[in-house]
Amino acid sequence: MKQRTLWSVVLATGLAVTGCGSAAPTQSSPGEPRSKIVVWDWKSGEPGVTSYIEKAKADFATKHPDVTVEFVAQPFDQYYTLLGAATQSGKGPDVMLFNGGGQIRDRVDGLLPLDQYVAEDKQRLAGWDAFSKDGTIYAAPVTLQGHPIYYNKSLYQKAGLDPANPPKTWDEFVSDCAAINKAAGAKCFALGNKEGFGIQFFMSGLGPGILTPKEYDDWIAGKRDWTSPHVKEIFSLWKKVNDDGLNNDGANSTALFNDAFALFNTGKSATVIGLMSDVGHWKDFGEFLGADQVGVMTAPVVTSGATSVLPYDGGIGYGVAKSTKDPELAADLVRSLTSTGALTAFYTGAGAITSDTTIDVSQGAPAVAAIVPQIKDGKPALHVALSSTTLDLMGRLSQQLLSGSVSVDEAVRQLAASDKVS
């Protein structure tokens, strides 16, 4: 009995003492130069990017023949969990792949500012904003990720519409959808919102047609006016589209990747807000519908005064850990991974629209030829400006909006509060 009391006292004191809080382990500082660089990503295992990795490795080997580069492909689903755990315990990689936007901005504490190393590439590559925080660059963009609105040209034809001349305004868009539904029985949008990603695509894809240019720029610059009627319009339109039956049924239980895209691929929906790179993009759709049948339209204008621009950001990019032993070497690898030769291989191999604006795509599919010229005037996507906490909340609220368990006003109020904190 006495022993037991003693033990509980020991345990309790231990808890109390350690409970006062102590520092998380911090990274150790440089030692001898290492001859091996470890890269983490979720891409290098995919067949389409093999030639890209090889090109980048070859480029790096010409500059540093004595350094070995090890690519570790992690499963994307757990990538940030694994990365977080590895960094926390000081066993993180030297160079790592990031999604642009919130995912990298939340983690800049452990990243090396790259401005001085990538100065030469700044003109050649696009999409830096998604990898910068407060004017400092933390990763170099590899692909561009954006949200073109793809449409099925053959469905437009079937409904007696001109597939080469997609709708310009929201009213035209809705009436075209009605015609297609009548002629082919297809829904207007293919929407997958099981993970809450659907709203992100919707906001960024249609946002340019809803917000005025000034509101748009302010939003990106961090001055987000959640009380603006146009911001509210994004969410009321999201609800209205669903209430009016323009979406496929059961959007809240349809996975965006890839059930929603499958609906578009099989002609069950006429339009989908897709991606530019990775998956759910022109190349995937072209394989099912035929490259000539995939059209790209700009956001139909909802608010007068809004101008449709291509919403895009840096998609994925490589950053360097602060803890790396030889920052210059690691930054050099990042430069090799974003060299024109490597990125050309990425474009031809995986169909990604890369950050390198000097690559010639005029021989590509019609959809690519339609997207790439818009890059010059494009703007960052609306949802990328939000923190991952706010995006998570927005995902849940968007599901509630569809099921009717929250009002648009309440949703916008909660989002405003979350956006203010983060």
Added chain:
Amino acid sequence: MVRSAAAERTTGARFERPGRHGGTGGIPRGARAERLAPFVLVAPAVLIIVALRLWPLLLGVNFSFTGDGERNGTSVGFDNYAQLLDDPLFRTALRNVGLLVVLLPVAVAIPGLLATFIYLRVPGHRLFRGVYFFPAVLSPVIVGAIFNLMLGFDGPLNAALGAIGLGPIDWLGDPGVAMFTVIGVHVWATFGMALVVFLAGFSTLDAALLDAARMDGASLPRIIWHVIIPGLSRTIQFVFVTTMIGMLTSMFGLLYVMTSGGPEGSTYLPEFYVWIQQGRMNRPALASAASTVLFLIMLVVGILQVSVLRRAGRED
């Protein structure tokens, strides 16, 4: 061999006694070794538990009192816990734990009832015994993927419902339904194990009692209530405990594959919350706080279960 060991033990005890009563007098060497021996012998086990279990646990609890992001490493007191209580997602997760506890009797009754039918030799009972156990060998990921297809809004189940004139149900997209769907699938996937335990229990049941009840003309519900349940009380308690543990610790895979916590965050469980905060939100300290709360819940549940099992043992 045995005898000599026993003899040694006796000698040891004899040596010890004068030592204890000797007061300030020198303790014989053999006695000291004898006294230290048990500590030395348990030391490896204790060290392993302390180094690999208790110490990390303390580190985790300690970490939960520090901040995330800009406040990384600084002490923030109970901020993380306050934030947890404030977070509707975490409250949903706790409520879902409550729901699991409430649905526990159902999860135990299903294998119990099916095992009864098998025991009572319904036609085809041999086939059912194999069929029922089959899902228990499938991994949650496979089960989840199968049911994702089955329960899709345009999936076969809704098509079948439509054929008999019932409206489609959004099994995984309706926040009022999704948690029940996932629990249902979990029960389907795991009841085979409980069924086997029940069948083992039945083999200890006195068949004479059943025969006597039948002779007296008792109906099936009465046989179950008055003969089978009392006869199997210890088995039932055991299944209760193991099913509870299974529900609290192994739903993650299914949740991950089937709903990812959605729709509207309605299918969160604490472990899923921990994973999201650590991985997607990059908030390891908050995740540690949530883990600590989960640990405390499991501690309470575990102590209750141990006491139930102990009482069951005493009845024996």
